[in-house]
Amino acid sequence: MKTALELIILLPFLGAIGNILLGRFLPRRVVEITACSVIWGSFFAALYALDTYSAPAVVEVGAWLTSFDLKVPISFCLDPLALSLCLMITFVCGLIHLYSIGYMRDDPGHVRFFALLNLFVGAMLVLVLAENLPLLYLGWEGVGFCSYALIGFWYKEVKNATAGRKAFIVTRIGDIGLAIAIVWIFKVFGTLSITEVNRMGQLVPMEVITALGLLLLLAAMGKSAQAPLMVWLPDAMAGPTPVSAQIHAATMVTAGVYLLMRMFPLIGVSAVVTGAIAVTGAFTAFYAATCALAERDLKRILAYSTISQIGFMMLAVGCGAITAATFHLIVHAFFKALLFLGAGCIITALHHEQDIFRMGGLRRALPGVFWPFLAGALCLAGVPPTGGFFSKDSILTAVWAKGGMFYGALYLVAMFAVFLTAVYTFRMLFVVFGDRLAANSLEPDLHGPVKPLPGIMKIILIPLALLGLVSGIFNLPAYLGNGLLQSFLAPLNAEGGHLSHATELGLQSVAAIVALSGLAVAWWYFGRQRRAMRIARAAQPPTGVTAFLQAGWYVDNLYSLLFIRPYKRLSSILWERIDEGVIDDSLDRMAVQLGRTGQGLGRWGSGRVSAYMLSLACGATLMVGWFAWVVL
Amino acid sequence: MIVPLTHLLILASILFALGLLCVLIWRSNVIMMLIGIEIMLNAAMLVFVAGSNHWGMADGQVFALMIMAMTSAEVSLALAMVVYLHRRKKTVNVDEFRELRDQ
Secondary structure, three states: OHHHHHHHHHHHHHHHHHHHHHHHHOOHHHHHHHHHHHHHHHHHHHHHHHHHOOOOEEEEEEEEEEEOOEEEEEEEEEOHHHHHHHHHHHHHHHHHHHHHHHHOOOOOOHHHHHHHHHHHHHHHHHHHHEOEHHHHHHHHHHHHHHHHHHHOOOOOOHHHHHHHHHHHHHHHHHHHHHHHHHHHHHHHHOOOEHHHHHHOHHHOOHHHHHHHHHHHHHHHHHHOOOOOOOOHHHHHHHOOHHHHHHHHHHHOOHHHHHHHHHOHHHHOOOHHHHHHHHHHHHHHHHHHHHHHHHOOEHHHHHHHHHHHHHHHHHHHHHOOOHHHHHHHHHHHHHHHHHHHHHHHHHHHHOOOOOEHHHOOOHHHHOHHHHHHHHHHHHHHHOOOOOHHHHHHHHHHHHHHHHOHHHHHHHHHHHHHHHHHHHHHHHHHHHHHHOOOOOOOOOOOOOOOOOOOOOHHHHHHHHHHHHHHHHHHHHHOOOEOEOOHHHHHOHHHOOOOOOOOHHHHHHHHHHHHHHHHHHHHHHHHHHOHHHHHHHHHHHOOOOOHHHHHHHOHHHHHHHHHHHHHHHHHHHHHHHHHHHHHHHHHHHHHHHHHHHHHHHHHHHOOOOOOHHHHHHHHHHHHHHHHHHHHHHHO | OOOOHHHHHHHHHHHHHHHHHHHHHOOOOHHHHHHHHHHHHHHHHHHHHHHHHHHOOOHHHHHHHHHHHHHHHHHHHHHHHHHHHHHHHOOOOHHHOOOOOOO
């Protein structure tokens, strides 16, 4: 068990370090193979760990920080939650690595790319497996750094570098919450081990737990791009597409949800915290779904869909349904990776065109991309019987099972978000892949013929599509036999109401109808002939609601008005008035005055010895006279 | 002891004042300035010797001898400089030598 764990963690780091140090001297093929094989090695180690897994185990690999009461060993905790996430992360990232070989075929920065990608996976695995909070924080920050470096991978364009910085700074706001929470936890509990802290929840007053929970929620908001800290994720699309896939599917944005799931035994007892988590999740799910409705950039649509889906996971955590959250997290990883990689194929094939209204007819041009993409879209929209349907439905069921006005309202919001999800997903699908009408001259032409894709990029889509479609079997609803994940993760769940099979079936059919009606609405607006009309209309600048949604509810502008501009003004006041005006100016004036005084005094230095002698004599006389005056 | 200490001190003060006046006034000749310094040193020596006599301690006389030795060294050095200065500018007026002044 220990060896397997060490391998899981060490292999990605080894790959990263090896590529950083030696990558430049090795041929391209070797770099690619190393980068991919370490991740797959890590996956097989995780498989081995699953095979030999019997009970949650804590493995101490080495000592790290030790002083007085503070003990932070490098120890990893393998429990069902961590294990299932490890498997998912290594598998999905392994596929993304393979895909990157094709995607980065012509990029000269491939060594940096693969090294960072490996480091990214390693940091995420540390985060997932960490047994104590500082180690988790190490992974947390490692993930943040890698996302910053990879979002701004093509840093020569100012826009990309700015997006990287934005991601870094916005997530940093959340990280402050985590840092404070860690220190506070040590102060209250005297230990930083996650398993121990989770066990000692009842020893401290509820207010403290609530405060800790809200701090952790702040951290999760930053990392998982939840409202109000969601602004960085759509901009993060500036990075290469495999990076987006990895950030969204496996390594970055799920970290916040994971943190809350990990600490749930501690913070879950506070109704305020769970309520806040659920509200954040539901609101974000709704917010991002509306934004995606009007967005034109293919990758930004997917980014908003991620924000929305992570919102669902948060909602599940807020309802105490850890299984449902994990289930959706894993299924989401499959279909979101699939959608992003498919989008990467499309964008590459169209010579880096990202505007969906300038695409079209791709169903015939790229059939190898269309069918997997369709599978991903079905999953995202939650059309039965795909994995996405089951996972999203388990969340909705959990919300319904909580009962009460509050959660009832959240259920309605979530249901509406499901509907919107289906609409925007198929809007995207119809617009991107739908046939262009030959007679329609309003449609802008493609930029020349479709560029051929490397074979590996299309092959990778197939396993992901299959997994997305059938991943429902990981956790079937109760009436179809018990779910695998349900029994695997059983000890983690909060006590929730159990529903009868009939209710569950009823809820599922409601969800299915909602999703299908969303599909129908999308078809009504964007199917066949209407597609061309919409495209023609999209040529005009957006107005009203569309503009509002396209700008992401103007949240960016709001933040710029509320925080960035006052900050800049304050900085300019501090700089021009305080620093230059007061400090520098006073120093300058003092220097000038001293210089003048010196020049005045310098006139005495005439160089005439007799004058010096005279002043010496006068001074001595004065001194002697004064002494005489004092003494006599 | 016939001469009281007070008298000696008064004499030394007069000598010192004369030496100082010489230095301050006779600046057209550096040699006269040196002589003025010598006179002031002699006044100081006189005070040492008088004090030593008055309190019956030899320290003052030792200091007087020290000053004598130092003075002879100083004068030889100073006179060498005077010769050198004279050679440079054909004058011994100290106010002519102002090269070290800050421009």
